[in-house]
Amino acid sequence: MISVLRLGHRLGRDDRISTHCGLVSRALGASEIIYSGDKDDKLIEGLKSVTKRWGGPFKITYEKNWRKIIKKYKKKHFVIVHLTMYGLSVNKEIKKLRRKKNLLIIIGSEKVPGEVYQLADYNIAVTSQPHSEVAALAVFLHEYFCGKNKKFKKAKIRIMPQARGKKVVESSRK
Numbered sequence: 297m298i299s300v301l302r303l304g305h306r307l308g309r310d311d312r313i314s315t316h317c318g319l320v321s322r323a324l325g326a327s328e329i330i331y332s333g334d335k336d337d338k339l340i341e342g343l344k345s346v347t348k349r350w351g352g353p354f355k356i357t358y359e360k361n362w363r364k365i366i367k368k369y370k371k372k373h374f375v376i377v378h379l380t381m382y383g384l385s386v387n388k389e390i391k392k393l394r395r396k397k398n399l400l401i402i403i404g405s406e407k408v409p410g411e412v413y414q415l416a417d418y419n420i421a422v423t424s425q426p427h428s429e430v431a432a433l434a435v436f437l438h439e440y441f442c443g444k445n446k447k448f449k450k451a452k453i454r455i456m457p458q459a460r461g462k463k464v465v466e467s468s469r470k
């Protein structure tokens with residue numbers, strides 16, 4: 297099971313990027329995202345509504361105390377992976393990480409507290425260049441799952457891939 301912990305969400309400033317963290321987590325195979333920082337009911341409701349329409353399972357929650365989450369997941373024997381440009385290369389570490397079944401992936405926003413680097417079992421970089429939590433998360437999940445797509449359940453809407461044009465199938469299930 298892959299869980300994502302998004303640190304330091306800021307109301308107003310991070311609406312779009314935090315939504316994208318959730319969308320990428322869901323689409324690329326994580327089972328849940330936990331938001332920390334400012335509480336944002338609109339963000340959570342928006343992602344719940346996407347999951348209702350496009351399928352799951354995918355859980356979205358908020359927890360003010362991110363330390364509590366890291367400790368809780370350590371107790372459950374999850375491996376804690378912090379994505380940071382200062383870490384070891386994902387290219388070198390991914391084989392080892394694929395053998396771990398339960399991961400808590402931490403992504404930051406503006407300033408990540410130093411303690412996170414110590415609490416993590418692995419600090420992993422997707423290139424040693426600054427970019428974005430959305431990109432880092434997408435690449436990491438794609439690498440972890442070897443590009444294999446998750447099968448979504450209870451979807452009300454599905455895309456039928458087309459070479460050109462759009463084909464969307466809606467389920468009659470309520």
Ligand SMILES: C[S@@+](CC[C@H](N)C(=O)[O-])C[C@H]1O[C@@H](n2cnc3c(N)ncnc32)[C@H](O)[C@@H]1O
Pocket residue numbers: 378379380381382402403404405406407408409420421422423424425426427428429430432
């Ligand atoms: C915009 S960055 C800001 C990071 C901030 N300067 C700090 O204190 O680390 C936001 C987040 O994107 C992710 N990120 C950015 N570049 C990355 C990279 N090259 N590899 C892995 N993660 C990265 C990290 O999770 C980081 O916390």
